[in-house]
Amino acid sequence: MKTYDIIVIGAGRGSNLARNAGKAGKKVAIIEKSKFGGTCPNRGCVPSKLLIGYAQVARGVKDSSRHFIDATINSIDVKKIFEDTNSYIQTIDPAYRSRFNENVDTYTGTASFVSNYVVQVNGEQITAPKIVIATGTRPINAPHEKAWTSDDIFPLLGEIPKSITIVGSGFIACELANFFDAVGIETKLLVRSQSLLKNEDEDISAIFKKEFTQHVDVVFDTSIKQIEHKDNTFYLTLENKSGTVTSHASEALLYATGRMANTDTLNLENTDIQTNEREFIVRDEHFETAVPGIYVVGDASGEHMLQHAAAAEVNHVQKALLTGKKEILKFKYMPHAVFTHPEIASVGLTEQDAKAKGIEYVGITKGWNASAKAQSMRLKYPRTKFLINPKTYEILGCHLIGPQSATMMHQVLSIMHIDNDIRHLKEMLYIHPALSEALLPAAVKAVGAMK
Numbered sequence: 001m002k003t004y005d006i007i008v009i010g011a012g013r014g015s016n017l018a019r020n021a022g023k024a025g026k027k028v029a030i031i032e033k034s035k036f037g038g039t040c041p042n043r044g045c046v047p048s049k050l051l052i053g054y055a056q057v058a059r060g061v062k063d064s065s066r067h068f069i070d071a072t073i074n075s076i077d078v079k080k081i082f083e084d085t086n087s088y089i090q091t092i093d094p095a096y097r098s099r100f101n102e103n104v105d106t107y108t109g110t111a112s113f114v115s116n117y118v119v120q121v122n123g124e125q126i127t128a129p130k131i132v133i134a135t136g137t138r139p140i141n142a143p144h145e146k147a148w149t150s151d152d153i154f155p156l157l158g159e160i161p162k163s164i165t166i167v168g169s170g171f172i173a174c175e176l177a178n179f180f181d182a183v184g185i186e187t188k189l190l191v192r193s194q195s196l197l198k199n200e201d202e203d204i205s206a207i208f209k210k211e212f213t214q215h216v217d218v219v220f221d222t223s224i225k226q227i228e229h230k231d232n233t234f235y236l237t238l239e240n241k242s243g244t245v246t247s248h249a250s251e252a253l254l255y256a257t258g259r260m261a262n263t264d265t266l267n268l269e270n271t272d273i274q275t276n277e278r279e280f281i282v283r284d285e286h287f288e289t290a291v292p293g294i295y296v297v298g299d300a301s302g303e304h305m306l307q308h309a310a311a312a313e314v315n316h317v318q319k320a321l322l323t324g325k326k327e328i329l330k331f332k333y334m335p336h337a338v339f340t341h342p343e344i345a346s347v348g349l350t351e352q353d354a355k356a357k358g359i360e361y362v363g364i365t366k367g368w369n370a371s372a373k374a375q376s377m378r379l380k381y382p383r384t385k386f387l388i389n390p391k392t393y394e395i396l397g398c399h400l401i402g403p404q405s406a407t408m409m410h411q412v413l414s415i416m417h418i419d420n421d422i423r424h425l426k427e428m429l430y431i432h433p434a435l436s437e438a439l440l441p442a443a444v445k446a447v448g449a450m451k
């Protein structure tokens, strides 16, 4: 049996660890069942944001009348958009495979455990004293064989549909619905409840819902009762909460109803590795599983499900494996963004979280229009919301909705990263009248509210 220093299962963010361990002279095996690079560049963050770029340009033209500009779109070449996005995706797997040196053996196949330290791939058994599980997640299956999940549009093969029905209410559903709608594909988003982006701060998701539904056709409180597919069209029977039944037809049907762990592929029952009730792998504060030397990082733990979290965890475990120093990595905060229209960025507690946990806070919201650059966008809805610890000036939560929210959030993150005192945001110099300056009145209001 071939013996390695480290086996990495899953070549998403895990591939960085394999590459660097190989460079450091370790004998490494990395196993990937699908494409090297994993979800983010192949079928996640990157291609979805490439699409959002097109959507933003289209929205800009569609919304130009508020700038007293009468513009219309002549045509959008959605086929070209997907060709371009697909051709980016094609580069990823070979690019990732080429990053490893001679110390790294790459295996293409599904890895499963034979026992705690023995892994099987393509019928071959290999072993290592250190194993890193970085197997991520996959979309929950669509209930019809012809229906799509996000994996089926990155890359999108075949004809571009003229119409699409999307099921879901989270960030993937909203980002994709915004894209398809913006580029002129007849789009309907079906939501089982009354909420969109329900994990966001309630004030922010309320604004989001109001703005988003002005562009995208969203049907709330509705689910699909029956699906029929014929002549390249889905014929859907919909039922709303009061029992009213309607029908709807579209060429494509996409489910974005959540993601599930890939642990079912790993034969963990042959090991002492534990999973939780959602089938995600349980780990300690060192990201180590119940088996010493076996780690789990990224989405496979079910904790953050964000690329930047996965990347930071992989770096951390890499450091522990290459230096032998075991330290604890506790994220002080975990920001995220929703790149749709409107854009949202968020970090820390939402107001509903703070209330539920009985955490004392001072909460304020402030519009952006004190900034001339914000005014120039001629939008009324952009807002900053801060939740502050009333005793320490610590930022407990910050939530932004408006153009470039994710970019704007980084000035808040810098403060949080250093000593997390909102007074810095009040006292620092801003470039007048940059969009970032829109945070100044919110910081002034928050500090004022403390007194």
Ligand SMILES: Cc1cc2nc3c(=O)[nH]c(=O)nc-3n(C[C@H](O)[C@H](O)[C@H](O)COP(=O)(O)OP(=O)(O)OC[C@H]3O[C@@H](n4cnc5c(N)ncnc54)[C@H](O)[C@@H]3O)c2cc1C
Pocket (backbone or CB within 6 Å): 009, 010, 011, 012, 013, 014, 031, 032, 033, 034, 035, 036, 037, 038, 039, 040, 043, 044, 045, 046, 048, 109, 110, 111, 112, 134, 135, 136, 137, 150, 172, 262, 265, 266, 297, 298, 299, 300, 305, 306, 307, 308, 309, 310, 339
């Ligand atoms: C549409 C979409 C948009 C997203 N947008 C964002 C965003 O804007 N910002 C953000 O932070 N995050 C975003 N994410 C989430 C982000 O992509 C993930 O958090 C990140 O990719 C997780 O990295 P990972 O390495 O943990 O898992 P992955 O990248 O999923 O890698 C796991 C790899 O393991 C492989 N694997 C699984 N089981 C086995 C097995 N048994 N044997 C061998 N190989 C196996 C898989 O094929 C996969 O390649 C998005 C996700 C999606 C789907």
